[in-house]
Structure formats: structure tokens, C-alpha cells
Amino acid sequence: MAAELGHFALILAFCLTLPQAFFGLMGAHWRRPHWIALANRAVAGQWVFTLFSFACLSYVFYHNDFSVLYVAQNSNSELPTFYRFAAVWGAHEGSLLLWMLVQATWALGVAAFSGNMPQQMTSRVIGVLGVISAGFALFILLTSNPFLRLWPAAPDGRDLNPLLQDPALAIHPPMLYIGYVGFSVPFAFAVAAMLEGKLDSLWARWVRPWATVAWMFLTCGIALGSWWAYYELGWGGWWFWDPVENASFMPWLIGTALIHSLAVTEKRGLFKSWTLLLSITAFSLSLLGTFLVRSGVIESVHAFASDPGRGLFILAFLCVCVGGALGLYAWRAPLFRSNAGFAPVSRESFLLFNNILLVAATVVILIGTTYPMFMDAFGLDKVSVGPPYFEAMFLVPMLPMVFLLAPGMHAAWKKASFESIKKTLGVLLVVALVLALAVSVGAYGWNSVMTIVGLTAAFWVAGASLVDPINRWRNGHSLPASIIGMSVAHFGLALFIIGATTVESYKKETDLSLKPGQTTEHAGFEFTMTKLEDVAGPNYQAVQSEVVITRNGKQVAVVHPQKRVYRVQKNAMTEAGIDAHWHRDLFVAMGEPLGGDAWSLRLQYKPMVRFIWFGAAIMALGGLIAICDRRYRKRVTVDESAAAAAGAKTA
Amino acid sequence: MLKYLLPIGLFTVLAGFLYFGLGRDKQTLPSPLIGKSAPIFELARLDDPSKSFSNSELAGKPYVVNVWGSWCVGCRQEHGALLEIARRGEVPIVGLNYRDDRDQALNWLQQLGDPYVVSAFDDEGRAGIDWGVYGAPETFLIGANGKVLKKHVAPITVEIWEQEFVPLLPQAKAGSP
Numbered sequence: 001m002a003a004e005l006g007h008f009a010l011i012l013a014f015c016l017t018l019p020q021a022f023f024g025l026m027g028a029h030w031r032r033p034h035w036i037a038l039a040n041r042a043v044a045g046q047w048v049f050t051l052f053s054f055a056c057l058s059y060v061f062y063h064n065d066f067s068v069l070y071v072a073q074n075s076n077s078e079l080p081t082f083y084r085f086a087a088v089w090g091a092h093e094g095s096l097l098l099w100m101l102v103q104a105t106w107a108l109g110v111a112a113f114s115g116n117m118p119q120q121m122t123s124r125v126i127g128v129l130g131v132i133s134a135g136f137a138l139f140i141l142l143t144s145n146p147f148l149r150l151w152p153a154a155p156d157g158r159d160l161n162p163l164l165q166d167p168a169l170a171i172h173p174p175m176l177y178i179g180y181v182g183f184s185v186p187f188a189f190a191v192a193a194m195l196e197g198k199l200d201s202l203w204a205r206w207v208r209p210w211a212t213v214a215w216m217f218l219t220c221g222i223a224l225g226s227w228w229a230y231y232e233l234g235w236g237g238w239w240f241w242d243p244v245e246n247a248s249f250m251p252w253l254i255g256t257a258l259i260h261s262l263a264v265t266e267k268r269g270l271f272k273s274w275t276l277l278l279s280i281t282a283f284s285l286s287l288l289g290t291f292l293v294r295s296g297v298i299e300s301v302h303a304f305a306s307d308p309g310r311g312l313f314i315l316a317f318l319c320v321c322v323g324g325a326l327g328l329y330a331w332r333a334p335l336f337r338s339n340a341g342f343a344p345v346s347r348e349s350f351l352l353f354n355n356i357l358l359v360a361a362t363v364v365i366l367i368g369t370t371y372p373m374f375m376d377a378f379g380l381d382k383v384s385v386g387p388p389y390f391e392a393m394f395l396v397p398m399l400p401m402v403f404l405l406a407p408g409m410h411a412a413w414k415k416a417s418f419e420s421i422k423k424t425l426g427v428l429l430v431v432a433l434v435l436a437l438a439v440s441v442g443a444y445g446w447n448s449v450m451t452i453v454g455l456t457a458a459f460w461v462a463g464a465s466l467v468d469p470i471n472r473w474r475n476g477h478s479l480p481a482s483i484i485g486m487s488v489a490h491f492g493l494a495l496f497i498i499g500a501t502t503v504e505s506y507k508k509e510t511d512l513s514l515k516p517g518q519t520t521e522h523a524g525f526e527f528t529m530t531k532l533e534d535v536a537g538p539n540y541q542a543v544q545s546e547v548v549i550t551r552n553g554k555q556v557a558v559v560h561p562q563k564r565v566y567r568v569q570k571n572a573m574t575e576a577g578i579d580a581h582w583h584r585d586l587f588v589a590m591g592e593p594l595g596g597d598a599w600s601l602r603l604q605y606k607p608m609v610r611f612i613w614f615g616a617a618i619m620a621l622g623g624l625i626a627i628c629d630r631r632y633r634k635r636v637t638v639d640e641s642a643a644a645a646a647g648a649k650t651a
Numbered sequence: 652m653l654k655y656l657l658p659i660g661l662f663t664v665l666a667g668f669l670y671f672g673l674g675r676d677k678q679t680l681p682s683p684l685i686g687k688s689a690p691i692f693e694l695a696r697l698d699d700p701s702k703s704f705s706n707s708e709l710a711g712k713p714y715v716v717n718v719w720g721s722w723c724v725g726c727r728q729e730h731g732a733l734l735e736i737a738r739r740g741e742v743p744i745v746g747l748n749y750r751d752d753r754d755q756a757l758n759w760l761q762q763l764g765d766p767y768v769v770s771a772f773d774d775e776g777r778a779g780i781d782w783g784v785y786g787a788p789e790t791f792l793i794g795a796n797g798k799v800l801k802k803h804v805a806p807i808t809v810e811i812w813e814q815e816f817v818p819l820l821p822q823a824k825a826g827s828p
Contacts, residue, residue, distance in 0.1 A: 235727070235762075280658075312673060318666065318669075322662055323662060326659035326662050370665075373668060511758055592763060
């Protein structure tokens, strides 16, 4: 019954996306307030029905209703309750329903928090979001219905993919989706501005918080995914340049560019068409990522059940949304020419470089990800592109970007002079270099020039990001949340670079065989296997070893790595034993039994690896602080709006 | 004006390629190799560069060729299934270690276990081209007569093995096409 109710609610939700789209867009076009009000009601209704539908799917999972095909495929009576809920988005159909719920929630958010925007703008944005929701609802109903029945019902389910039975992974898809889908809001704003033919500083001010929130969630989602891969996939890497990882990283890079470009559009009324293009691209890449993952065009571990029929639908949808928006862009963008100038050395220039380099990095990743497909299309040599390509090519645009960051943060708008700050930055650079040498050569030993370069850049950015807040505080100037947010986010980036550089330069790995009672030495620690035992989990059997780690005879940690075999899917999973410390992880993973009581073990020493995720979290925190800035909450008075319009005209 | 048309132009090209990629369903469309003689390769052995291995040595018996690399996440995923298939001993598995680093590959086998009777080291990917390798992992079944009977792209599971490969084994052993 619940499945049918959920299905029915989903159909109703789809039916409500149509008036949301129609009345939203046409109400604004023909300036009919009643229509606009109707569109707002449709948003609320659509959200309620989507939520109900989602609740129904959760309910059938909770009650182990194996007469529902999707539940039978992705759950099991032994699956712990928490994962029964996480299993709702554990595969294609349910994750699309989650996507739709998130999409509806964003539309509801726009309807609720747009008091300071003109009605017509809001209405257009809601209309565009309605078109996107309609597409997704139709996609679910036609190709990926999670409510289909299985008759006769399965006696038990095939269980959730063991890889996904983990707390971090359970919450990582919602995070990613909030980010992905969140970029539909700037996208809708861009389309709305092009339809209206008007784009001013106020527009940028409205879009900024939405773009930042989406970016924040995407940052958290990607970091969680990386953290999960680190401890769950069993071999201690934190980024694999897998097509699915790339699919989430490309919108992030463009989203980062967008946040910076929006700053220029808000403060100076420049980069207007560029900002539009980035708004469109960020969401397009989210959709493209979905296409790549779901269509089977590119194979990946993460790939959900791939199906060309689904791929065709997403491609058609991609053409409507992205093709439509870019067509509109070709037609309308010439309207938004701005002719205000800026000197070659100015904040505008620095942000322009930031944008170009971020876009270049995205292009590098896009080429690497789709390369096998292109080569195949031309019938050329089938070459696979692996991590070495990405690692080398990604640094080419990113290294200069990081070095431009420190001066860029302190450049003034229009024309910058570094006279006042030159000395501080110079001193910081020298300090950064000394610190980098101290950390690399002093603490860990010589590795390579790139290690020093990476650490110097990181310390320089970290120091430079603090200069402005400290100066303002010292001189008694006001310290707006947007400045603190920027400093915090850049500081987070610096922490991330410190982590990534150190761990890649100084990690120590070894594989060896160990029996209970035996001790081995690795990276200055002694690892003793004290016990080997069988343990049973709710839906798996495991061999667990106890490894005591000591340093110079003093106990540091006891870890319990496991090798699990999940009963239903018979997959062997490695559960690493990790002793986490702020400046290093000790990582023990079990490999294969080698006969007798001996097991192959992988021991890893990972210096500063926590900084990678901690840095990402700090970056996201910076975004959170920035959107608390007072100016986003202030209602815009008529005077100010007119002044901004006049300003935009003269600028 | 042209610069405003550029984005949609690029998108059209990309969409065209995506459409092409979609039309070519790698999972179900048979590889052009199916029913043809398996390409012969002669490569250095992974565990001992001084010795070479050729799949012609296996002529007259059915065998499986599994394309893998230590850089490939999907291979890591399917490794448990391969170990299980090897344990059952129905048919030997030959590893084609594709575009890999020898030390890393050996490390991988030591850590995860070695399901292969032998692994050939194809660091330049030349055998891979003959075999039409799109991307690791790929798994081929070759009959006693040297003909390719089956190709599976993407990680293999015990389930896929039982449903799609095992039924072909009698035919593979008999050697009839």
C-alpha cells in the first residue's frame, strides 16, 4: 500500500511541477500577480508530495517490504535499521527521488527567502526550477520508478552494497546532492536575468548566498567521499581521479570560480556575461556528471546500474536545459556588456586569473574523464587516462593560482598598489619558505623541490589570509562577516594544501606478513599482532586482528582491522584499523590469509593526512560565515535599488 | 557575436559525442573478437622479467584472460570474485597486467592475493590494443580451440561468473565454436 501511495504522490508532485514552471515563467512575463502566487503554491504542494513520496519509500525499506523490487534489490532483513534508511538512496532509483526532494526543497527555499527580491525575478527563478523538477520527475516515473512491485515477493533482499554500509557514505550522497542541485539556483537566476534582460549588482548580491551555500555542501560532500574512500576501500588513498569523483569535482571548481566572479559582478558590475556563463556551466556539469554516471558511457566503480535508455533521457534533458540556457546566452549576453575599466594590477585582474585557471583545471579534468569516449568516437587507439595524467596536469593551472592568491587577496579594486602591503607579504613569503624548509627538510627529510614549493605556497596563503582581519582589528575598523569568511576559507585551502603535499611526499607504506605474536617495525613504530579472532556482525562475518602499536616500547595505540565477508553479496570488505592523530595516521589493513595464522598486512604512515579533510571543512566553514554577512539579509529599499541601477548604468 | 555562440557550439559538439557514446553499448554488444581466434601475445612475465609468456602455450585448453592494473579501482573491486573463481579451479585465469608499474602490480598481488596462474606484463598496452581493451577490468573466456567465447567489461562478480560464464564452460572445453 505504502508503495502505491508513494507512487501516486510522485505523480501528483510531477503534475504540480508543470504549473510551477508555467505560472512562474509566464506570470512574470505577462506580469500577472495571481499567476505568480499560484506558482508559489505549486512549489509548496510539490514539496509536500515529494516529501511524502520519499517518506513512503523509507517506510517500505524500514518494514523490509521485499515485494517492492527496489527494496528487494538493495536491502536485507539483517541490514541494520540505520542502513535501511541509507539504502533508500543506495542505488539509482532512490537516489533520484532524493535528488527530486532536494530540488523541491531548494525551490521552497527560494520562495521563502526572497523577500528582498522583486516578485518577477523570484517568479522566473521558481519557473525555471519548475522546468528542472518536471524533467527529473518525468525521468523517475518513466525510466527509474522505485515503487515497482515484484511478484511473487522475494523471500529476502539482496542486501545493500557492502561498500555503502558506512556512516560517512550514508550521509555523503545527500550532501553531494544538496550541492549539485543547489547550483540549479544560480542557473535559474542566470536564466531569469537573461529572460528579463537586466543584470545589475543587486542581482549578483541575491545570487551570491545561494551559490555559496551550494558550494559549501558540495565541499563537504566531496570531503566526506574522500574520507570514506580513505578508510573503507582499504588502501589508504584519498583521491583516485575516478570518473565519478571527477564528476563532483568539476562543478566544484566551476562553482568556486562562480563565487569569485560574482564578487566582481556585485562590487564592480563587471564580468556579467562571464558570471552568467559560469552559473550555467556549474549546473550543466552537475547534470553532465549525472549523465556520465548513470548512462554507462563511462565505466566506473561508482556507476549505478547503467542503462542506455536512461542515458538517452538524461541527454535529451541536458540538451533542453543546457542547450536552452546557452542558446539564450548567445542571444542575450551581448546586452550585458560592461565597459568599466580596470588596471592590469587590480583585484579584478587577480580574480580574472583565478577564474581562468579554475576553468583551465576543469577543462583538464573534463578532457581526462571523457577522453576514452572521444578516442573511441574517432576509432583511434584506445588509451586509458589514469591518475598520472591528472596529477601532473592538474598542478599546471593550480600552482600559479595558489601563488597568485596571497597578493590577490590584498589587491584593491580598479587599480591596486602594493606599497602598503608589499613589505608584509614579502616577510610572510620568507617566513613561509623557512617554515616549509623546517617542516620538510627539518621534520621529515628532503623529498623534492615540489614539496618545498607546495608547502611554501600553503604557508604563504595561510599567513596572507590572516593579514587583513588582523589589520582591521588592530586599527579598530569594522570586520564584516564576508571578510572573515573569505579569510577562513582561504586559510582552509592552505591547510588542505599542507595536508595533501605532506602526505603525498612523506607517506610510508609497506606490505608484509604477520602472525599473532610477531612484531615488525615501520616508520619508527613497532606493530605487534596480538590476537586474531572471528567476529560476527549483523550481516557479515569477519576476521579481526588486534595490532598493538608502540614507539620505543611505549604503547601508542591498539587498532582492530577487519576483513569482512558480507553474507548475502559475498563481497570481501576491508575495514582498516586507523589510529588517528592530528599530525599523522597509522593505518593497518588486512590483506589475504597466507596460511596458518599468517596474514598479509598493509601498514601505512600518513603524515598530516587529517589536514586534507579538516582543511576542506574549514573552507566550507568560511562559506558559512560569509553568507551570514549583514548585507544579504538587509531588505533593499527603493532608493538603494534605484541608486544601484543608476550606478550600473554609469559604470 | 561569435564569442557568445562559442559555448553553445562547444556544448553541441560534446552532446554529439555523448550521443555517440550512448549508441555504443559496451556491455551487451558483442566484442568483434567473439567467435574469432584470440589474439596471440608474447610478453614478459610480471613476476620475472627474464621469462616470457605467450597465451599460445595454453592452446588446447580453455582459459580466462583478465585485464587488470593496480591503478584501476574496478579491478580492486572484482579481485575478491576472481580469487573465488580461481579457488573453484574450473578454468585457469591468465592476468594481463595492463599499463602498470611492475613493483606496484607485484605489491598488489602480494597484498590482495594472486588469482592468476600467470600474469603477463603489458606495460605499453600493445596486447591490450590487439584485444580491443577499452579499460580495465575486462574478462575474456577462450575455448580449447582458441576462439573467444565471451567478453565481460566492468568488474566481474561471482554471480556474473555463474550466470554468464559457467554455462559456456562445456562448450569451451569441447572446443566447438
